[in-house]
Every structure is written in structure tokens, then in C-alpha cells.
Amino acid sequence: MFQQFTLAHGVKLFVRPTEQFKTINISFKWKEELTEQSAAIRSVLANILQYSNEEYPTNSAFRKKLDDLYGSVLYVDSSKKGNKHILSLNAETVNDAFLSNEKVVDEIFSILQTVIFKPLLQEGQFVESIVKREKEQVIERIQSMYDDKTRYAQQRLLENIRPNHPASISANGTVPTVQAITNDQLVKMYKQLLHEDELSIYVVGDVDVNEMKQKFEKHFQFTDRQIIPTSEVSVPLAANDKEFLHEIQDMKQGKLHIAYRTPVTFFSEEFPVMQMTNGILGGFAHSKLFMNVREKESMAYYASSSFASLYGLIFVLAGIDANLKDKAVKLIDEQLKAMQDGEITDLEINQTKSMLTNQLKEAMDSARAQIEIYDQYKELNEDFTVEDWIGKWSDISKEQIGQMASKIEKEFVYFLSGKESEENE
């Protein structure tokens, strides 16, 4: 998919020339091991780098410059993938071809260089007032999760099944870890980013590959660094002594979140089989959960499953009338049981293959999705292509899916609801 160049040891440039888009997308991804503390520091650092730099010391000056460049987008964000934390610097700018006599692409390169190499430092420290405010912003971002009941319920489920584990560590850290961050830690993390973190750079758009390579070599002199291989995240078994937790908040709907452990991860040979199995269970609008929990029983507006492949976990989510929790759990159990008993039709298999295929092909119509998918799948194979991956689903049999379903083991039921249902229990 991408042509690749090594700019330094541990620094790779991936370029995909295509006329598909009217813009050029550039993405820098710095990776290091995910811990609560590193996530917190990197999230605040991302905000600081996005806010100001030596050349544009105020946010307003910086934004004005970007607006002038036809509203070029530039943002720094914080995310996680498996056991790694990723700090990304992303830019999107209009292709010069659609503008008359403009050279915005070159200017974007010089701005990216400024953001990375010329942060706003005074006597070797970030400006204290900016640090304070951006810590506040990250804290508020973490706290806002509480207002979104689905996200909150999912986070509570994860904390219960995998405490202090990459699966439950938020990419933004926690409120106390953000509060404790010092200016020195931020400066140290910034230097680590420049000199030690593994870095992948992506470019998608109507570009000349060699010209891109030269531009990066000219504007960005990166030093050699170590590569930490991505690997499976080990899962400690039976970490919790409970299997069910009901929590109460002031709300109307019941949020049912169920976790299942599986022996399969993204790195397993059987990963494509698990994609099919999850798809039949609850990945789509033809799946067992949607057809039975929503359409047949009218119990929910949404009822679906997802496979968190890097952690080997399956989650089932349903929004239900809080009084119907037991009935919903039973119904969901029955859907998985049916699959384990081999109750899988050819129609379900064909539909799921078609939908998985469509999903992957369709993602290729977004430059950002091209970058995200390749960034993950290149860990398996740098020659990854969509067509090859689609081929892996073609010969999967009913028996394989039934066997795979039998390896899915229910681990924990988390239920979040209003007070009313508690009284009725």
C-alpha cells in the first residue's frame, strides 16, 4: 500500500501517492510503552505543542497562520494501541492543484518542522501558565467521559476486568496523574520524543514520492532510535473475584456491557476466523444480537458486539429498559450458545463475509483510515494489501466458526442504570 523509506534507525517514512483526494494528509506517530503516567504526560505535551511554538507564541497567531493556508488542519493527539501509547501530529492541507498560484504544501512542511523542533521554551522550560491551563484541559477531557454513559460504563467494565493493564489505561491518563505532572517531566518527555521514541511518518495524497522523501530529509533531521517490537498483551487470568457489578447513576436507560475472554489476538493465526465469528454474533445489522435482541424482542435500540483484537477481548453492548436486564443477559447468552452449538447458516456466513469485505474496502476511501489500517496491519506484514486480507475470510467454514465460538468465555457483566431498577430487583 505504502512505499517506505528509512530516514534513520527507528524512523520510517511511508508514502502513498494517489489522486483520490483533494488534500494531502501527513501524520507523525511517536510510540512508547503505555503506562498511566506516560499517557498523562504525553497528553498534556500534545496540547502544549498544538497551542504554541517559538515562531507563533500565541494560539491565535498560530491559528491565523493556518487559516491563511486555506484552513489547513493541524492537531496533536493522544491515543493507544495494544501496549503502546501513540502521540500523533496530524496535518491536512489542500492540494496546490486546486488553488491558483499558491504554495501551501511547502509552508505546511515548514510549520510542521516548527511544531516539532521549535517549541516555546523559556530557559529550558515550557511556559508555566500554558502548562497549567493545558493540564486543566486534559483533566476536563478525562472528566467529560462521566457525562457519556456508554463510554463511562465501558471504562468501568475495563477497570474491573483488567485493572492496571493497557486494556483499561486511558490514553489521557487519570486526573491524579495529570495533576502531578511537572514542567521537568514534560521537557524530558519532549526530548524523548525527539531522540528515543520509535517514529512512523505517513503521507497520503497526490504527491511525488521522491520529492516527498527529499523534503523530509531536508526539513527533518531525525536521529537513530530503538525499535520496540509490538507484541501481544499478556492477559492475567482470573484477576477478579466477581463476575457481576451493578452501579447506579441518575439516568433513565440501562447500559449492559458484557466482557468475554478469548485465546485469540490480532497476532494469532485464527484472527480472521474470530473476525467472522464476532461479525455473526453482533458486528452488523444482520447479526444474531441485532436480529434477536432488537428486532425480535424489541428490547433495545442497539445491541452489538466488538472484538478488541489487541487484548483478545469481546464486548457485547446493549441499551435496554433497566427492568429487563436478566432477560437481556439470558437472550445474549443464548445467541453465543447457539453459535457454539453450530447454529450458523450459510446465509449468515455469506452476509458476514460480504460485510467485512465491504468494511475494509470502504475504509480505503478515507486517507486517515488508510493510515490507521496500515499502521496496525504492517505489524503483521509490511506488504499488507486489502485484497490479501479479504482472501483470508473466503474459505472459513461453519465448523471453524463454531469451534471459535466455543473458545469465547463470558467473564464479567457490568450494568449501569438509574435508581428505579434497583428498587425493582
Place this chain on the structure above:
Amino acid sequence: MNETYFKQLEETLYHEQLANGLKVYILPKKGFSKTFVTFTTKYGSIDSKFIPLGKDEAVTVPDGIAHFLEHKMFEKEDGDVFQKFSEKGASANAFTSFTRTAYLFSSTNHVLENTKTLLDFVQQPYFTEQTVEKEKGIIAQEITMYDDQPDWRLYFGTIENMYKEHPVKIDIAGTVESINKITAEHLYECYNTFYHPSNMVLFVVGAVNPQEMMAFIKEDQASKTFEEPQEIKRFFPTEQQAVHISERVLQMDVQKPKVIFGVKSPNATISGNEMLQFELAMQVAIELVFGRTSAFYQDVYETGLIDESYSADFSMEQGYGFTMIGSDSSNPEKLVESIKGAILNHSKEWSFTEEDLKRVTRKKIGFFLRALNSIEYIANQFTRYSFNEMNLFDVVPALEKLSMDQVKEAFETLKNEEAHTSFTIIPPEKNNG
């Protein structure tokens, strides 16, 4: 079939109005793997009072019916339409807004067959009392889900504050009580009135051969029979210029207060080019005064009155329009005061230069070009523009022509204090101890 080439954008649009009145648009996109098709009727939650097809007297139907109808279109005598789409690898969906109901799919294969499924399921209604009853539980859960979302409550609370009579103040999905009144007969009445091809637009965008697709659609439509197109009579109450309620506070289980300051727009009856210009002028004015490069933004960000949730927007359709500026805020009253202050100061003294206008216009052109990478954006927005007698591809030329006087004049509409309102959501009071 007509062909329009937009030179600056390097796009060609193929279009034709068919004998039954259906408007069909096809936009091929180079390099894309998927095709996205939307089939939209100009019928939304606000169309609750109308004269049904073939009748003489106006009826008022239960709130939430357009959305209910959208759900029920997917169920047929031989099962669920999603099953059919899945078999052909198409991901299907639908949505209902204040003014539109859209049915859509995207697929990377079997595009003609999927288009046929889309046309058939939207043009062959099947409602029974039994299937209508069954849906009530599902939609009740959807309504309950939105009830728990503070940002949704905030948005609708602000609209309820602004409008006294106009049905835009009613939640698109209705209420659990109102949907319980819906019958199969209601659904047929609404369907027959609003789903006539002459009230609909079909938009095809992505990996598509325009000649083949147009021929396919024409043949399909010619094989179906429809009544003669008739003008649809809709009724809307007269709405006062002043807001209905100027201030309201709701307590919910949130971490931090949330507030929206809203201004009801007086210019609610325009359409076509006039609407396009006014809408763009308002958006540019709001960007200048409340955007991320404004002195206002810098001030409220640095004093901690707003956070990353901040937004400032203007939106309008025929019959209503509003500006909304809001954020999660530890001091919502003070934020509202600052917003009012900025409106007052800028209407006293408009301090922006031609340079500022140029910068904001460039930003909006850039946004538009980026949005054209998304075929979903093109299809949805094109349809919206077309129902309001505007053309999406006129946006860039209209922006380039926008004058400072137009922007200033648009901004003046924010001045009227009677049109101001605020809605605040506050966390529960904490017990001491």
C-alpha cells in the same frame, strides 16, 4: 441526461428529472472504491400538519412520526431489508432530521443490485398494526438513550427556549407518549403524501458509471406506477421574533456545567441564492467574532471560561434558523455575559479588516475542499442544498464574492436582545459530608 462541469473543483455532475418527478444526480469520483447512494424525501419532523394526498382538510399527526416511519420502512412482509443489503455487502442506514428523511447505503460491489433494493424498499411500504406496535419498544429505547445524553438535552433545550409555536421545538423522535399514539393508518397517510418521487432526490456518488446508472434508474422508475404529482400543502404556525423563554436551567448528572447561548434568526423565510449568501455571511461573521482566532476566544480560553467542547455555529432551514455558542464551563453565567458583550462591542464598532475577511474566507474554502473528500458529505449536503433551492457547488464562488458589508449586515441580526436565550445544565448539588 444533463452534464455540469465544475472547473475549479474538477468534478462533473450528471443530472436529470425523470417523468415521475424524481430528481436524479450522479457524481463519479476518481479513485474511490465505494459507491454511496442516498434516497431522500423532503419530509422531516417539522411536517406534522398537512393536507393528506387526495383529501381536502389538514390533519395534525403525532410527534415523531417521520422518524417512526423511517424505522418501519426497513421491515417488509418477507423480513428485514438489512438482511438483503448484508447479502450484497452493502452497509445501509437512514436518518430523519427536522426537514428530511434519508435512506442510504454504501457498497464496493453489486452497486446496481443494491440500488434496486434501496429504490424498492423505499417505494414499497408495508405497515401492519402488529409491526407498528413492535417498533414502539425499540424507539422508546432510542428516546431514552438520547434523554441520558446531556449534550442532546442542551441542544434541544435551547431550541425549545427559542420557539413558541414552530414544530422545530419538538424532538425529532417525539416522546414515548406521542409515539404510542401512532398507527399503521397514520404511517400510510404520511407515506402517501410525502414519498411521491416528485418530493424526492436520489444522489449517487463514488465509483459509478453515470450512463449505466442513469439508464438503470430510469428503467426501474418507468416500470413502477405513481399517482400524478401534486403540490404538497404543509402548514406552519406564525412564529414571533422574540424567544419563547429567555433562560432555563436543568439539573443532570454531569461533572461540570454546560451552557448554550442562542440567538433566534429573524431571516427565516428566504431560500435559494439569498439563503446561500445569508448563511455564508452569518458563518463568516461568527467565525470572525467567535472563531478560534478571535480576541473573544483567546480571552475566554485563557480565563478558563471554555474548554475543548467549545463551539459556535449558525444553521438554518426554511422557516427557522439559529446561532448557537456554547461550551462546558465552570462559570456559565460569566461566559454568557462575555458572549453578549462581544455582540454588543462588535455591533458598536466593527473592527475587522479586509485582510481578516480574506483569511476567514480562505479557511472556509479549505474546509469545503477537504469536505469534498467525503462522499457522504457531498451526498447529504447536496440534497440539503437542493431542497432549499441552492447548489452545493456554488459555495466556493459565493464565498469568494462575499463582501464585508454583507458580513456586517448578517452580524447585525444577532443584536436584538429579545432574540437571545440561554440554556444551562448544572450538576446535582453536592451534599456536604
